[in-house]
Amino acid sequence: MKLIKQRTDSSNYLSNFLGFPTRVVILILALIMVLFPFYWLITNAFKVEQEYFASPPVVFPTIITFQNFIDAVVKYEMFKGLVNSVLIAVGTTVTTSLFGSMAAYSLINGALPKRIKGVLASWFLVQKMYPAIVVAVPVFYIIRTLGLMDSITALVIMNTSFNLPLVILLMIGFYQEAPYEVEEQSMLDGCSLVQRYLYVTTPMVKSGLIATGMLTFVYSWNEFLYAVILTVNKAKPLTVIIAGFITDKGLIWGPMAAMGCVIVFPVLIIMWLMQRDFISGISAGALKG
Amino acid sequence: MLISRSISHDRADKIYSWLFLLPVFVILLIAAFIPLGYGFGLSFFKYKLNLQQSPLFVGLENYIDLFRDELFMQSLKNNIAFALMSVAIEIVIGIIIAMLLSDDNSFSRIATTFLLIPMIIAPVASGTLWKMMLDRTYGIVNYLLSFVGLPAVSWLADFRIAIYTIVFVDAWQFIPFVAILVLSSIKSIPKSFLDAARVDGASPLKVFTRIVLPITAPVIIIVAMVRFIDAFKVFDTIFVMTQGGPGNATEMLPTYIYRQGIKFLKVGYSSATAILFITVMSLIAWQFIRLRSKQLRRVG
Incomplete structure (x- = not known):
């Protein structure tokens, strides 16, 4: 048990090499960078035309449609x-x-x-x-x-x-x-x-x-x-x-x-x-x- | 790497052993050897598929013309610039991400899984995705940037910017690839090394530069070379996002060969480009294999 704990400590030490706050900020940014495009893809697939061709863009669609798939x-x-x-x-x-x-x-x-x-x-x-x-x-x-x-x-x-x-x-x-x-x-x-x-x-x-x-x-x-x-x-x-x-x-x-x-x-x-x-x-x- | 296992085989076994390799040979003959030989032959001819004329032998003329062809030189320059930029960015950010994910808790494991997504989806799909997001008027990126007071940018239509946009999308796709490989290498570092350094009071940054980097260096070099070679295969993203434009700002060797050979049907000329291309790539790959076997011996 003690051994396992020690091991975890050591690797934490490594992953925090830029400091804990920096680590959290970078990782959250990275996850947003990876996941947001997929959110955008999925919501666009279900948006009506007025909403996917809108300026400024519609982040949260108000109408959901299956027409695009059809x-x-x-x-x-x-x-x-x-x-x-x-x-x-x-x-x-x-x-x-x-x-x-x-x-x-x-x-x-x-x-x-x-x-x-x-x-x-x-x-x-x-x-x-x-x-x-x-x-x-x-x-x-x-x-x-x-x-x-x-x-x-x-x-x-x-x-x-x-x-x-x-x-x-x-x-x-x-x-x-x-x-x-x-x-x-x-x-x-x-x-x-x-x-x-x-x-x-x-x-x-x-x-x-x-x-x-x-x-x-x-x-x-x-x-x-x-x-x-x-x-x-x-x-x-x-x-x-x-x-x-x-x-x-x-x-x-x-x-x-x-x-x-x-x-x-x-x-x-x-x-x-x-x-x-x-x-x-x-x-x-x-x-x- | 192939451990030979010897036990007495009978005659039938010997025949079957060769038969088992046969389908692979046939496929590679049809899909690789014959086309390669054929392309080599065609590269000495002036031959356009759409004209009703027989091929005309011109010797090395196609090869000489290549170096006078400004568009070819431009594609070559673009491709080298693209390769250097994208590899540098992917390696640096990839290493940082790998370090940040190197602990064993469940958050890191879940984050690692999500990070895999960009590198396994079709490059055509990610190109489409980013083309949508980077649109000047309707794209979300310019909209978000407007909040920090930045003017709208034509990410793909401005010839000064387009190549950096392609680098960005490539980096988005392949930083995870670098990160995952470096991560598994970091995890293989003996914990006793790290513990010893910690007991001695080394700062985390020092542990990174003095222990982690030297130990993972062989893997990092291999990954960098794989990415460098792959950067000369870039096609899907460019095809979807810019078609080599605006002007020829994002034309690279694969799109250039495609355009000359498949669109304009200049069979001889594009074959010469392809042969020259594969010769240079083989030289790089050969150096790479030598270096890699050396590095792998160091890894053990």
Whole structure:
């Protein structure tokens, strides 16, 4: 008990390094900076037009309306965008989790030459860092030639390639932590590599796989660059449609805010569920390799 | 980092091991290798997709033209300025926030959770959000600033200010990223170090500069480099907020490549830009990986 108290004291000491009042002021300011924009987004989504186009702006809306959401669906293709976003994100998550875990499993427990493992691991690291824009023009051209323009498939392929390196790196870590004795035992029992991957080792790292999958879901849900390059009309996800508000239709803030809520909300729920895994996933992505 | 696990594998295992890697190779071939090679080839041709003419081999002309292209030089300058400013701000404020959140009480934990929000929502969404708030006439920011007597500012339409606005939005998004990573590094400092310093009567600020900073330095350097490299990938925010304008005040390399290649369909020219871009980025990334493995060895 005493030990715990001492520990807390020490860390308090650190967090008050600018003095207690300064600490409180800065943290409250930081929280307002983070949270107020979301208050603004949500209230704008429910404001009537006279209130979101008002000068001075209306901070506390007096009339609440759902019209913006209805408009977003009826006039601005929000439902289509939502379906596309879900298909792209789910498709990417499934393919990336499957292919990524297979590759990671093979690198850790498979029968590959040692040198190959090192080369691949460092190559994934490089792949993770290079800017996606550099292949944009050739990809645009190749996808056009393949007749995959404006298709969900094209976006799933591209998003899978962006997310694979991170998933492989994270899954390598999880497979390494899984007890090898079980793997060995099932090997002696005559299980093939495929059986061990499917029934023995992957079930042991299930929670890791789910966390990585969630991360992939969020990244491909948020993806914009390739979505805007490779879609014309029918495969447009929400991110492209909301960007279109600004470039084509001027500022129609109500429906735009409504759509913003729909883009942000699922991500917030996932984050709430997976906080800890998120932090470790993101930091591993930045620090490990 | 890859611990080799050796036990006798049979033939089938060896075949399956390679088969398990196959899908990854196929995807990366389609989405990375072939486009990269193709782009490299195209960069030596004069080729516009919208004209009905076959590609014309021009050797290095595209590359030479790049350096005569004022818009390219402008984008390069903007991008470097943007990268330096945003990284500096994000690192300094990120470290401060991390320090302030380094205790274990429930307030800090809840605040940490809220801080995660800007960095995980779609950059397109945060761009839209800030565009709404920063509007000159209807935006809340100018309204709030009017209370302290500041005149209305055209945050995105004034060519002298727009780039700083982009830096601000980028900082809003990624300060949490820096803070979270530095925070986990601060928490890994052995408590005995801090206790010893405290018993010796060191001031908190001294503990910060003499203990916390040196121990977390490797992580801070890595995070700074990750952010620096990422600053050259900035696209979504600019696309939504300024489209590279006003004038070309916020045009950066990714938006420049996008405009040349996808909007104007100058395939050869934009490929040359992309190849030059990735060459420079690889050099930076290579230095970064070397530095990082050195730093990680220090972290242990």
